[in-house]
Amino acid sequence: MFSSWAARLETADPTWDLAEGERRGARLVIPGDSEWPTQLNDLEDRAPYALWLHGEANLRFSCLRSVAIVGSRAATPYGAHLAAEFGAGLGERGWSIVSGGAYGIDGAAHRGALDGGAPTVVVLACGTDVAYPSAHHDLFAAVRAQGLLVSECPMGVRPVRPRFLIRNRLIAALSRGSLVIEAAVRSGALNTAGHAASLNRVVAAVPGPVTSEMSAGCHRLIRQGSAVCVTTPEEMIELVGVMGDDLAPELRGPVLPRDRLDPETRRVLEAMPVRAGVGPAVIATAAGVDLETVLSCLGGLAAAGYVERVAKGWRLRPDRPPRQVAGKPAGGVTEEPAGG
Amino acid sequence: MFSSWAARLETADPTWDLAEGERRGARLVIPGDSEWPTQLNDLEDRAPYALWLHGEANLRFSCLRSVAIVGSRAATPYGAHLAAEFGAGLGERGWSIVSGGAYGIDGAAHRGALDGGAPTVVVLACGTDVAYPSAHHDLFAAVRAQGLLVSECPMGVRPVRPRFLIRNRLIAALSRGSLVIEAAVRSGALNTAGHAASLNRVVAAVPGPVTSEMSAGCHRLIRQGSAVCVTTPEEMIELVGVMGDDLAPELRGPVLPRDRLDPETRRVLEAMPVRAGVGPAVIATAAGVDLETVLSCLGGLAAAGYVERVAKGWRLRPDRPPRQVAGKPAGGVTEEPAGG
Numbered sequence: 293m294f295s296s297w298a299a300r301l302e303t304a305d306p307t308w309d310l311a312e313g314e315r316r317g318a319r320l321v322i323p324g325d326s327e328w329p330t331q332l333n334d335l336e337d338r339a340p341y342a343l344w345l346h347g348e349a350n351l352r353f354s355c356l357r358s359v360a361i362v363g364s365r366a367a368t369p370y371g372a373h374l375a376a377e378f379g380a381g382l383g384e385r386g387w388s389i390v391s392g393g394a395y396g397i398d399g400a401a402h403r404g405a406l407d408g409g410a411p412t413v414v415v416l417a418c419g420t421d422v423a424y425p426s427a428h429h430d431l432f433a434a435v436r437a438q439g440l441l442v443s444e445c446p447m448g449v450r451p452v453r454p455r456f457l458i459r460n461r462l463i464a465a466l467s468r469g470s471l472v473i474e475a476a477v478r479s480g481a482l483n484t485a486g487h488a489a490s491l492n493r494v495v496a497a498v499p500g501p502v503t504s505e506m507s508a509g510c511h512r513l514i515r516q517g518s519a520v521c522v523t524t525p526e527e528m529i530e531l532v533g534v535m536g537d538d539l540a541p542e543l544r545g546p547v548l549p550r551d552r553l554d555p556e557t558r559r560v561l562e563a564m565p566v567r568a569g570v571g572p573a574v575i576a577t578a579a580g581v582d583l584e585t586v587l588s589c590l591g592g593l594a595a596a597g598y599v600e601r602v603a604k605g606w607r608l609r610p611d612r613p614p615r616q617v618a619g620k621p622a623g624g625v626t627e628e629p630a631g632g
Numbered sequence: 633m634f635s636s637w638a639a640r641l642e643t644a645d646p647t648w649d650l651a652e653g654e655r656r657g658a659r660l661v662i663p664g665d666s667e668w669p670t671q672l673n674d675l676e677d678r679a680p681y682a683l684w685l686h687g688e689a690n691l692r693f694s695c696l697r698s699v700a701i702v703g704s705r706a707a708t709p710y711g712a713h714l715a716a717e718f719g720a721g722l723g724e725r726g727w728s729i730v731s732g733g734a735y736g737i738d739g740a741a742h743r744g745a746l747d748g749g750a751p752t753v754v755v756l757a758c759g760t761d762v763a764y765p766s767a768h769h770d771l772f773a774a775v776r777a778q779g780l781l782v783s784e785c786p787m788g789v790r791p792v793r794p795r796f797l798i799r800n801r802l803i804a805a806l807s808r809g810s811l812v813i814e815a816a817v818r819s820g821a822l823n824t825a826g827h828a829a830s831l832n833r834v835v836a837a838v839p840g841p842v843t844s845e846m847s848a849g850c851h852r853l854i855r856q857g858s859a860v861c862v863t864t865p866e867e868m869i870e871l872v873g874v875m876g877d878d879l880a881p882e883l884r885g886p887v888l889p890r891d892r893l894d895p896e897t898r899r900v901l902e903a904m905p906v907r908a909g910v911g912p913a914v915i916a917t918a919a920g921v922d923l924e925t926v927l928s929c930l931g932g933l934a935a936a937g938y939v940e941r942v943a944k945g946w947r948l949r950p951d952r953p954p955r956q957v958a959g960k961p962a963g964g965v966t967e968e969p970a971g972g
Contacts, residue, residue: 297920299916299917299920300917300918300920303917370843373843374843450905450906452904452905452918454902477883477884478884478885479885498842499839499840499842499847499851499861500840500841500842501710501840501841502714502838502839502840502863503710503713503714507839508863508883511839511861512883514839514854514861515862515863515867520855521839521851521854521855521861522855523842523848523851523855524842543848543852544817544818545816545817545818545819546818559794562793563792565790565792566790576639577639577640577642577643578640578792580637580639580640
């Protein structure tokens, strides 16, 4: 391995690199500088010797509360939408994004973060002066104004394939956790997730349609227990945030009118017939309560619009208060619980 | 609780129930009968005293290798599609389906199982002679011919709300595991999943778009570790099948032409420039190999269509063999790894 370095030594020109970096507006930070992110020490002998930075943000502060968003370049509209939503949602809550500079998930996440007003960190596999891909020229300009371009490479270095994989360890190490938004079974994003896991960082993945190949890598991580299933920015923050302080709100279904009924009244309501009316004695038997209870409950249920008196006795009102979450076919008369 | 039973005792007429069941073509099975599924003993004091069956299949044999498919009545087209796919896919592999008789996931799963040629088991919350919902009249007729209608209730009993929840324990207990295909955060399907977990049965859930409320219940189960993430029938069979015998095939990305290159040739290929050609000495330095190796590798790479000779030296061929999975934008010249 060292022989390959020796051959390159002849072409190295650190004086030119430093002058060219300064001319381009970039700065070089090394371990010990106040802007150096000390979490890179976790990389041990794979830690970078120096980083080129170009942009207004401070690298150390930007990465203190940061999440790596990674995923496929060939993202679907679903993936690109979610990358932007997570970028913006994390940004609005004071979390910055670390990602690459590629098409698809990377670009969408940075755009979302910029919209969310957060500094965003683009870790490149080429010099910070090389706009790669070139269609991201304007995006990188916006990132320099509000965030940072970061690279191990000096000015002018163009990306070659192995550099992307080498670069991925920096994305994983700079952030508190990596979130895979879309990844095929064979994807560079899974390489970043592997780095994050080996650094004891959080690994999370967003599920998607099982019919989409672009979610297959996420599902495999989740299924194997290598990643936590995450569906909202709040859930991601719960994983990477301070224990107890950054809990995601618990998902609850809507509170339905019948939830507010007392248990006896609910039993009477649940024993009511749908179509033909029946007498209070039949309802009492079906509900397992006494006749007096039925009579008193029926009055309340009728007043609240749940039941009505018909020729043969009592029945449920066809237009009674809604019991069901959005999505139920209109006019259903079933008493089956949702999803039953 | 016993007082409510006492009141109902007056209306019980077992002689009529048996005669009416026979007249309708149903049969009554009790513990000790050869058709009784002994896994119901796991319910202990909540085990049914007897079950009414109507159909050609044998209940005990049908449930030996069975999966409960549960989910929302208000299923999306995605959920209904998957329920049918899992029903058919499990059926084709010798696994039968246990589910309710509702619209949405239940009905789609049974239809899929019938298509897959498997006996399918509909556990009803009403008498087996009551077609509820009535639009499933034809489905239930097909189930009687190829599978079974099952109920704790004698003939003529109509469904009321609590019976669906009570019925769910039978769906969970009859099968080796429950698979939730779509469920809102508040859903009867989660009630069945809870029964399955308390009976030490497998609980699995299918992920979906995080933008769909109908997948939110599945994602919560997966996120909490209450359910395994399952994306194919094979993965479900791996969970409920015989350890070692029923392993799902491991998901792999496609084998790409460059995978077949030897390591040195791959290093040379990865060091090749995209646009402007360069000489072999520059490539040797970038790849970290000696000049002789580069010259021999370039010949092979050119013959295989990866590189070409241009005015200034060698470069990647714009139309070189595909390196990337389906979904990559055509004509991309990047050397970035997929998803990178």
